[in-house]
Amino acid sequence: MSIAGLRLRGLQIDDYRKFARLLYRTAIRNVSTSQVHDLARDLPIKSVRAITPLQEYDRLVGIKRLRDDPYQRGIIRSLGSLYDSLVQYRPPEIQVPDALDQVGWKSSFLGRLMGFRIQKDENDFSGIPKGIYLYGDVGCGKTMLMDLFYSTIPDHLSKKRIHFHQFMQYVHKRSHEIIKEQNLDELGAAKGKDIDPIPFLAAEIARGSRVLCFDEFQVTDVADAMILRRLLTTLLSRDHGVVLFATSNRHPDELYVNGVQRASFIPCIELIKNRTQVIFLNSPTDYRKIPRPSLTVYYYPEKGLKYSSEECRRKRENHIDQWYAYFAQRENTTSTEHEVLTDFTLTTWGRRFAVPKCTPLCVAQFTFKQLCGQPLAAGDYLSLASNFKAFIITDIPYLSIYVRDEVRRFITFLDAVYDTGGKLATTGAANFTSLFVEPEELLNDFELKNNLKESESVIEQAEEEEDSLVKHHGFSKEIAKKSQIFALDEERFAFARALSRLSQMSSAEWVER
Ligand SMILES: Nc1ncnc2c1ncn2[C@@H]1O[C@H](COP(=O)(O)OP(=O)(O)OP(=O)(O)O)[C@@H](O)[C@H]1O
Incomplete structure (x- = not known):
């Protein structure tokens, strides 16, 4: 790995030199970015503003904000790999969608000519890092790990961390607004036709959140399930390149179990499994239950x-x-x-x-x-x-x-x-x-x-x-x-x-x- 390729956030040329010396001294070859960051811990803090998930976990354990948990440490390794990929990741430009696309104007000859785009393979995700889907029992630290990871996301990527319920509320509200906003005079006779808000919404979300973190991912109703399927398909596509990080109490296969029209939601489950590393946090500790002293009061x-x-x-x-x-x-x-x-x-x-x-x-x-x-x-x-x-x-x-x-x-x-x-x-x-x-x-x-x-x-x-x-x-x-x-x-x-x-x-x- 070359020093120039490190692209650490906020580092000055002097800092790179220090890294170079550090790497030279330790004679390290073929190390991952997160390992290099970990090695750089000895540098003065003002030099190294980028911090890896492992460094952050160690720091919080060091100041006794967290207890050292071997199960959580295992997860931190996966977070470190995602971190490495994000450091290198350059997301695609987002195309601004057009209401005219949807009402058929672009299906005319001229429209096809102007709006012609090569049909892309929906299963081509090359270059986009796989996200993480972290599930496990209550209170074992999923949210904490997600928040920790969130704080280390490289600066060049926009990010959003949101409770899943809030996200779905936003999706419904914003969809209605978009339908109104896009019902433009330019649509001519098509004005008044229902506009599909999903491409607009997806473009907006992707621009503001290249890394999208959902806390407590769950699907309980059919309207959410259907919107989510289309929205996630667009967001995680190569055109939008969003990286998903979700915490949940259940495995993706158990999402929306027994839900109305569940069969239509299965492709979304497959997509999540395909585009994230599904990790079970099997820490036996429920951190909400702090054991009381074994003594009588x-x-x-x-x-x-x-x-x-x-x-x-x-x-x-x-x-x-x-x-x-x-x-x-x-x-x-x-x-x-x-x-x-x-x-x-x-x-x-x-x-x-x-x-x-x-x-x-x-x-x-x-x-x-x-x-x-x-x-x-x-x-x-x-x-x-x-x-x-x-x-x-x-x-x-x-x-x-x-x-x-x-x-x-x-x-x-x-x-x-x-x-x-x-x-x-x-x-x-x-x-x-x-x-x-x-x-x-x-x-x-x-x-x-x-x-x-x-x-x-x-x-x-x-x-x-x-x-x-x-x-x-x-x-x-x-x-x-x-x-x-x-x-x-x-x-x-x-x-x-x-x-x-x-x-x-x-x-x-x-x-x-
Ligand atoms: N290693 C740790 N040391 C100390 N406290 C921890 C540790 N891990 C988690 N906690 C604390 O335990 C509490 C529960 O953690 P968290 O909310 O992350 O669990 P969760 O798995 O997301 O739970 P739920 O599924 O109910 O949302 C939080 O207050 C968190 O800060």
């Missing part, structure tokens, strides 16, 4: 592990980090990057209060003391719940009657978060049902006295006594007993309900929805 030390120990501290930190990263992820992305603000001020109804750590809209983190140890009211918690989708509350101590106000605030907070479908992860002294204890059981905020075993305290208290919470509301005896730190029935109910909500909020369905 509520961390408390296992039996025998002291809350104050180094090991417990590490485990708590790990728990918090994993859930924070999970909650901080924006929808439809698996990027691991997220903004973290400390001491963010939330202002609601003129009140300001500090959020110690947060990623706006996604997650806010507080210690239990920060959240419930200060005089915050329902309005504050509601505003928090409507500003963040998830919360991490750390260091929840054992709770007794002495900290009833804190418990009340925690319940108010929980109700607000639950009502907005918010998510919650916590670290604390014990699991929620064992967290509420008698003051005399406490050694300190996070430890019970040695001679009292948690399980004992729970079982003993869950005596056979009848309780309206159990009888009428179906709560467990254990929860009913714990709620006795409150005197008012309503508060007891709110407490019991909060415990049951906490259990629901730890379910996979809640966390993943």
Whole structure:
């Protein structure tokens, strides 16, 4: 391959010299254009503005915008070959169609003489690169790969990337306009005859989009199927030389299955198969489903592990980090990057209060003391719940009657978060049902006295006594007993309900929805 033949976008003569030196030094012969571009990665970025699909994929993996996926890498190789062909591709001049052609004027002797064109072989596609038809399961990255490829299309080619539905809407609308526009006085007696808009439309589209990228290619209705067959036949013909790139959830053979007049659409399917490389993206990963951490949302030390120990501290930190990263992820992305603000001020109804750590809209983190140890009211918690989708509350101590106000605030907070479908992860002294204890059981905020075993305290208290919470509301005896730190029935109910909500909020369905 000669250096002059490279035709890299925007390169100056100096850059070509650098390439020449680079190739000479590496003694490379018979390499593809995309390989040369890959080799040129070491050159200063301002010298190399052309970027191959592989370079772009590596770049996005490098900045952690994408995870390295071997299946996607396989596809990138095919994208690289198409890229190489496009670099060399010089599309044909598009002939401007003429309404007179269609109404028979050119079938007169003079017309035939003037409009005479050699009949071309419809199956002659020589010189036009084959496009790509990428299909596979949902969420495995087809659109991402198409967009990546789209961004690398050489500058000398016009391009368009459009959702297929939008494209078909445009086709129908523009067809009507063309029929009106082409109904000219020059047509004489033929004026008023229906003009076939397809040649006009095809010429317009081909001029503006030498590479045409369709996202979510699918055919569901007969009108689309019939128009599409004629339009694609013209666009992909040698006269128009359009290169097609499409993503779809189905193989071309399965397009428009069971559709009305499907037989008439088969030639279009054959054309797509002929003019594109049909690729199945068999990545098993649905990137929309970001796996949630395998941990439960509520961390408390296992039996025998002291809350104050180094090991417990590490485990708590790990728990918090994993859930924070999970909650901080924006929808439809698996990027691991997220903004973290400390001491963010939330202002609601003129009140300001500090959020110690947060990623706006996604997650806010507080210690239990920060959240419930200060005089915050329902309005504050509601505003928090409507500003963040998830919360991490750390260091929840054992709770007794002495900290009833804190418990009340925690319940108010929980109700607000639950009502907005918010998510919650916590670290604390014990699991929620064992967290509420008698003051005399406490050694300190996070430890019970040695001679009292948690399980004992729970079982003993869950005596056979009848309780309206159990009888009428179906709560467990254990929860009913714990709620006795409150005197008012309503508060007891709110407490019991909060415990049951906490259990629901730890379910996979809640966390993943
Ligand atoms: N390698 C990857 N690393 C990280 N995120 C990825 C990767 N590949 C795709 N994604 C992300 O996964 C999500 C789904 O990808 P994409 O929309 O391309 O899938 P698709 O196959 O087109 O799905 P559908 O068939 O439903 O349209 C997008 O947010 C995309 O950015």
